[in-house]
Amino acid sequence: MSTNRNSIYFNILSLVSLALFATCTTLKAQSYPVKPVRLIVPFASGGGTPDSVARIIGQALSSQTGQTFIVDNRPGANGLIGAELLAKSPPDGYTLMIVSTSFAINPSMYKKLPYNWRTDFTPVTNICGVEALFVLVNPSVPARTLQEFIAYAKRPENKVSYGSPGIGNSLHLAAELLNNRAGIKMVHIPYKGSGPAMAALIAGDIQAMLLTPPQTIQGVKAGQVRALAYTGKKRASFLLEVPTTGEAGLQGMEFDGGWFAMFGPANMPETLLNKIHSEVRAALSTTIVRERFDAMGLVSLGTSPAEFRPFLESQVKAYAEMIKLAGVDPE
Numbered sequence: 001m002s003t004n005r006n007s008i009y010f011n012i013l014s015l016v017s018l019a020l021f022a023t024c025t026t027l028k029a030q031s032y033p034v035k036p037v038r039l040i041v042p043f044a045s046g047g048g049t050p051d052s053v054a055r056i057i058g059q060a061l062s063s064q065t066g067q068t069f070i071v072d073n074r075p076g077a078n079g080l081i082g083a084e085l086l087a088k089s090p091p092d093g094y095t096l097m098i099v100s101t102s103f104a105i106n107p108s109m110y111k112k113l114p115y116n117w118r119t120d121f122t123p124v125t126n127i128c129g130v131e132a133l134f135v136l137v138n139p140s141v142p143a144r145t146l147q148e149f150i151a152y153a154k155r156p157e158n159k160v161s162y163g164s165p166g167i168g169n170s171l172h173l174a175a176e177l178l179n180n181r182a183g184i185k186m187v188h189i190p191y192k193g194s195g196p197a198m199a200a201l202i203a204g205d206i207q208a209m210l211l212t213p214p215q216t217i218q219g220v221k222a223g224q225v226r227a228l229a230y231t232g233k234k235r236a237s238f239l240l241e242v243p244t245t246g247e248a249g250l251q252g253m254e255f256d257g258g259w260f261a262m263f264g265p266a267n268m269p270e271t272l273l274n275k276i277h278s279e280v281r282a283a284l285s286t287t288i289v290r291e292r293f294d295a296m297g298l299v300s301l302g303t304s305p306a307e308f309r310p311f312l313e314s315q316v317k318a319y320a321e322m323i324k325l326a327g328v329d330p331e
Contacts, residue, residue, distance in 0.1 A: 032093055032275050036068040037061075040097040042082025043165055044075040044193030049214050049296075051195070053127060053260045054098040056292050060283035075192040078102050078166035080114060083263075087120040091268040093276055096124065101258030102169040104315035108323045109168030111330050122264040123312055125277050126303040127284070128293060130257025132232030133174055134216040134242065136225045137208050138201055146229040146248035149208070153184040161187040162208040163197035167331060170258040171197075173319070174210045174231065176326040181253045201225055212257045213238065213297025231255040238297060259301070261308065273305055 041054045051073065058069035074082035079102045089095035107117050115121075135146060143149035153160040164172035167190050179186055189206050191197040194215060201209045202224045210231070217238060219225040229248040230236050245253035262280060264273070281302045283289055293300055303311065323330075 030271075030275065032272060033065055033067040035094065036070055037093070038095045039069055039071050040082045040086050040095065041071055041073050042075065042079035042097065042099055043073065044191075044195055045071070045073040046193065046195040048165065048194040049130070049212050049298075050098055050100045050260055051193070052214055052296065053298070056289055057098065057127060057262075057280065057283055060286055060289050061279055064279060064282060076166075078106060078109070078168045080106065080110070083121075084114040086263060086265055087115040089265045091122065091265040093264065093268065093272050095265065096276070097263045098127065098260060099263065100169065100260055101315070101319070102166075103261070103263070104312060105168050105170060105173060105319045105323070107316050108320040109328070109330055117316070120266050122266055122268040122273060123305055123308045124262040124264055124273060125280050125305065126259050126261045126301045126308050126311060127280060128298045128300050129259040130212045130298060132230055132236070133171070133210045133212060133255055133257050134220075134227045134236075134239075135178065135208070135229040135231070135245070136201060136211055136216065136219070136227055138204050138206070139223065139226050140204055141207050141226070143228065144226075146243075146245065146250055149228055150182045150184060150250070153182070153186055153208075158207075159187070160184070160208060161189050161206045162210070163189045163191055163200050163206040164209070165194045165197055166190045166192065168328075170319075171210050171212075173322060173326055173328065174255045175208075176328050177255060177322070178210065178250075178253060180326050181250055198225075210255075217295075217297065229253075231257075236297065260298075261312075277302075277305055 039054050039058050041051050043050050045051050054071045058071055061069045074085055079099055082097060086095060086097040137143060137149060143152050152158055162175050186208060197209060198215050200206050220227050227242045229245045230242050231245050231254055233254060235244055284300045284302045
């Protein structure tokens with residue numbers, strides 16, 4: 001009889017402990033954050049789109065929560081360094097990462113990763129996306145149209161090079177697809193971020209680059225770079241004078257500009273995950289974030305964790321196929 005009674009007591013204590021743990025976890029999530037939060041950006045500071053997105057969202061989250069969201073730039077290896085740092089962080093919500101589409105490309109671009117992309121992270125939300133990319137050249141390049149540029153790049157004596165934020169990112173992949181579709185052989189020069197790559201294009205250290213709208217708009221309007229084409233299905237509303245690649249005579253070169261998402265370490269409690277997602281959704285609905293994203297050509301998303309995970313899986317698969325199509329060999 002005493003054995004049964006002890007068993008009952010043990011079961012009751014176990015249930016009470018589980019209830020208390022669940023209650024404590026929920027209360028912690030509700031009060032989050034109670035200290036500064038680190039937002040890892042695995043690319044260089046200074047104007048790159050992931051950095052800009054992180055700073056815009058970080059400022060909005062700081063205003064909402066009363067706690068500081070600190071952007072921590074950890075550039076290198078196309079985002080691998082910053083992602084590895086996140087994977088080794090505690091799942092308490094105080095270390096998060098905002099990263100580009102490169103996260104979905106790296107599994108096919110590198111033979112070995114310093115982490116498991118499926119099990120070492122918690123997808124939080126897909127913050128925003130970019131409709132397409134611009135094909136840019138330095139003003140010194142004697143080409144006013146995409147076809148003129150292709151003809152120029154085909155001449156061996158011109159030795160055309162292009163830049164990107166490193167090996168294996170979406171801008172690198174898009175430029176290699178351009179090489180493939182146009183029958184040219186531009187030489188790839190990798191940088192530690194799109195900001196440094198854009199600076200090299202403006203300086204004339206490289207002749208071409210495919211770039212997202214945020215940095216393109218300012219550079220084109222200032223006359224620092226020339227936009228020859230847009231890889232979208234239709235022209236960009238903010239640069240209507242720039243034709244699509246199809247209109248410019250190059251078929252099969254439609255390419256979206258990718259996305260920018262938030263991740264946490266693995267094993268984040270669901271209540272905490274939902275709390276962070278709701279805060280990001282609230283930030284995306286503010287006037288200041290909407291206006292800044294609109295000015296940069298970014299489309300707000302804010303997908304739920306449940307929606308984002310299968311999307312991520314589909315993106316890894318899709319980019320693996322694109323990498324084969326572009327003829328890019330894994331590192």
